[in-house]
Structures are given as structure tokens and as C-alpha cells.
Amino acid sequence: MSERRPVPFRGGGFAPTPRRVVPWIVFAVLIGLWQAASSSGLLPSLFMPSPAAIVRALYDLWIDGTLMEHVTASLKRIVPGWIIGTAAGLAVGLAMGIFSSARAAGLPIVSALFPIPKIALLPVLILWLGIGEPSKVATIALGVFFPTVISAYTACDSVPRNLIRMGQSFGLPARDIVTKILLPGAMPGILAGFRISASVALLLVVAAEMIGAQHGIGAFVLTAGNLMQTDQLLAGVVVLSVLGLLISWGLGAIERSVLRWR
Amino acid sequence: MPLHIEGVCHNYGPVAALDTIDLDIADGETVALIGPSGCGKSTLLGIIGGLLQPTSGRVSLSGPPSADSLNPFTYIFQDFALLPWRSVAANVALALEHRGLGAPECRERVAAALALTGLTEFAAAYPKQLSGGMRQRVGIARALVVRPSVMLLDEPLSALDAQTRELLMEDLLAIWAREKSTRVYVTHNLEEAARLADRVVVLSRRPGRIREVLRIDVPVAERGRPEHTALLIDVHRRLWALIRDEAATAEREILNV
The missing domain is CATH 3.40.50.300 (P-loop containing nucleotide triphosphate hydrolases)
Structure with a gap:
């Protein structure tokens, strides 16, 4: 019998394995380096305040109530804008997903208007609705509307045709096919669309507030920049980032409970 | 027939x-x-x-x-065509829900179809938890429940x-x-x-x-x-x-x- 040579192992690698501590270490190291650079005077505090200064600014803003005032002002625009845009977008998008005629009518218009950066419409909306809240809410609603339409009707398309055939073959009335097969089947796509529309809403609220508002995080950040209060400016940016994280965490929780079957 | x-x-x-x-x-x-x-x-x-x-x-x-058949022509599909968001029992019940039967009769029929296909203990399971064979048994139970x-x-x-x-x-x-x-x-x-x-x-x-x-x-x-x-x-x-x-x-x- 000849010599037995073991087969060399050459698998493994590339498969993602969880590394729970690594992200925190990276975070800590980056912030530590930043703080060290600021403390040693390498970073001029006027252009790049230290993490400690930003935390201090955040704390002060929290204590004197201005933080909540601005966050509340922004939320009062985001929430109604997002709800109006989402409701209208779902109505139109689902109609386009269900009825061929609605799709034929709606698709060209939606495709034509979707690429317009909605902030460009703010001046027109101010002209129509005035400088107050309605024009900002309308900008957000418009910005949310189009991606919602597109995600809703593509979500309807993604429901396997065979499930609909199955419903027809068991004699389900059209209404039941929509409520029991099409809508639940489209739910993952619709909820994924919410993530996109929520980030659009956040973007637009900041932009709209920078153009014309006394309060709101966008206005606050802009004013802080004009006054060279960079610690406050970056504190505002941190608040925006936290807001975005909270929204995406909330949507994730909704997805997990609605889509438990996945 | x-x-x-x-x-x-x-x-x-x-x-x-x-x-x-x-x-x-x-x-x-x-x-x-x-x-x-x-x-x-x-x-x-x-x-x-x-x-x-x-x-x-x-x-x-x-x-x-x-008189007995609720859906004279009833399919069993190659890809099973189960609704992933419904449990086994609810997938079978889908074929009955719009027929205007009382809830007790629905439940009884579904239970009988599940028993016939050996699915009784899987009634609450979801399709993704089942093997291909069990999924098709759900498809068969759903067909039997309307007495084609x-x-x-x-x-x-x-x-x-x-x-x-x-x-x-x-x-x-x-x-x-x-x-x-x-x-x-x-x-x-x-x-x-x-x-x-x-x-x-x-x-x-x-x-x-x-x-x-x-x-x-x-x-x-x-x-x-x-x-x-x-x-x-x-x-x-x-x-x-x-x-x-x-x-x-x-x-x-x-x-x-």
C-alpha cells in the first residue's frame, strides 16, 4: 500500500462571522484619537471642536430646553409630512399594483416627477401655501409620496403570480385575493420602502428648515454655523444622527413584528 | 364526476x-x-x-x-403555493373562509383534512418550518378540505x-x-x-x-x-x-x- 497523503484543508474564510466587540473598539479608538488631537491643539477648536465640547454643548442645550424645542419643531413637520405622503403614496401605489389601468395612467407621471429633487419645489410651495408650516410639510409629503408609490407597486409585482392563481383556483373573490394574498405578500416591500421614505423625510426637513424657519434642527444647525458655534453645529448633527437611528430602529421593530413569518 | x-x-x-x-x-x-x-x-x-x-x-x-363539493375543480401545485404568513391550519382554512360556512364547521373540516394528511400536530407551524414533503401535504389538505x-x-x-x-x-x-x-x-x-x-x-x-x-x-x-x-x-x-x-x-x- 502506498503512502497516504491527507487532503489539505482549503475551505473556510469569507463566511461572515460575528465580531461583537470590534465595532465598539473602532468607535472608541476613533473618538479617543479625535479627543487627543483636540486636547493637544492639533485640531483648532473653532473648526473641529473636541468630542467633549460637543457633549458639553449637547448637555447645555438639553438643560436650557432649546434642544427639545428644535427637535419638537422638526418632528411636527416630519410626522404629518411623512404620514400624508405615505398614505397618499400607498393609495396610489397599491392602485397601480392592483389595476392595470391605474398603472397605465400613473406610471408615466410618477416616472417623470420622481427624479425631481423635491426641495426645488419648496419656493413654489411657499408661493402657494405661505412661508409657514404647510409649505414645509407639503415638501416632505411630496418627497415621501413618490418613493412610496414606487415601492408599493413594485411590492405588489413581487408577490408570486402563482399565489394569485392559487387564490383564483379556490374561487376567492377579488377582494379576498387583494386582502389575503396581495397585501400581506407586498408587506415586506412596503415596509422596506418606509425606510427609504423616512430618510427622505429627514433630509427634506433639514433642507426646508435651512431655507426658511426659526426653529427646527435644520435652522439651528444653520444658525450655529453662521455664528461659528461649531460645537453647537456638530451637536445638532449628532441629534440628527440619533433621530435617524431611532427612526430606523422603530421601523425595524415594526418589521420584526409584522413580518414574523419570515 | x-x-x-x-x-x-x-x-x-x-x-x-x-x-x-x-x-x-x-x-x-x-x-x-x-x-x-x-x-x-x-x-x-x-x-x-x-x-x-x-x-x-x-x-x-x-x-x-x-352538493358536497365547494370547489369542483381544485388544484395541487408543483410549488405548493402556500401563503408563508399563514400557519398550516390557516393555509388550509383559506380555501373555506369565503364559502360562508360557520366557524365551527370550518374548524371541523380543516381538522379532518389535516388528520387525513397526517398534519394534525403541525397545525400551528409555518410553511418555512416544514420540509418540502410536509408543505405538499398542506397543499393536498387544502385541496381535500373543499371536497373537489x-x-x-x-x-x-x-x-x-x-x-x-x-x-x-x-x-x-x-x-x-x-x-x-x-x-x-x-x-x-x-x-x-x-x-x-x-x-x-x-x-x-x-x-x-x-x-x-x-x-x-x-x-x-x-x-x-x-x-x-x-x-x-x-x-x-x-x-x-x-x-x-x-x-x-x-x-x-x-x-x-
């Missing part, structure tokens, strides 16, 4: 898929439709069940309408592995021994046809025509016996002789899709 297919033709645009299919199926009979891929056997099944409009010809049932007059099986075992397929063939035979529907069984698997069908209809390549109808004289319930092994092998051989050349041609075809 006796089923009559008269002069059914079907075209997809300029392409003829089925050409003048005439076939009578007796009450309680199981007819297998086999043929090379693209011969239109699934199209024919779609026409029989009223999911596709034939270009010409018609399909009808005769005999007194069954005609059961239309569209390659029901083709998505399953060989061993599961054997088990499900046994299950189907056991179920068919207890309920009296007429069955049309589309498959490309010659063994399934030889084991399960009273008659095997061999379709030709596109446009599909009936090339041969082969009656297997041994009752399906007895085909598992050793003395019939030779017969099954012979049926298999004859079916293969009928479709081999066309299957080879169909395989070499370039598809225009």
Missing part, C-alpha cells in the same frame, strides 16, 4: 400549444398527462380548471352536480426529492382510496404515471396532440405488489418508447421566450 374535453386548442400568440384535444375522463378515474417539456400539458390542466381560456373547444362536467369533484395535480411531486416522492405517492394512493374524486395528474415522471394512473395520456411535442392513450389494467391499489413489478416496468418502457425521440428533440430546441 365525468369530465369531457372537446376539441380544445390553445395558442400563445402565433405559437400553437395544444391542437384539438378530445378526451373523456370517467368518474373516479385517474388520468396522467405526460409528454416532453413544452408539450402543453400544464396549459391543458389550466384550461380544464378554468384558469386559462382555450382558444377554441370546451371542457365540461356531466352527471348530477355534487375533479382534482388537478400539476406536477405535484416534481419539487421533491426521490425518497419524499415515494412517501407522497403512497400517501396519495391511501387518500384516493378514501375519497372519490376524478383526477388529472400532469407529470414528466414516467414512474409516477405508471404507479398512480388508470390511464396515461401521452402528448406529442408542440403543438400538443394526443399521441397515445395507455390503459393500465391493474388497479392502482394493487400495483405495489411484487407480482406486478414486471407490468410496471413494461409500462415504463412503453411510455419511454413513446416519448423518447420527442423528448430528445425538445431538449435540443432553442427556446424563443
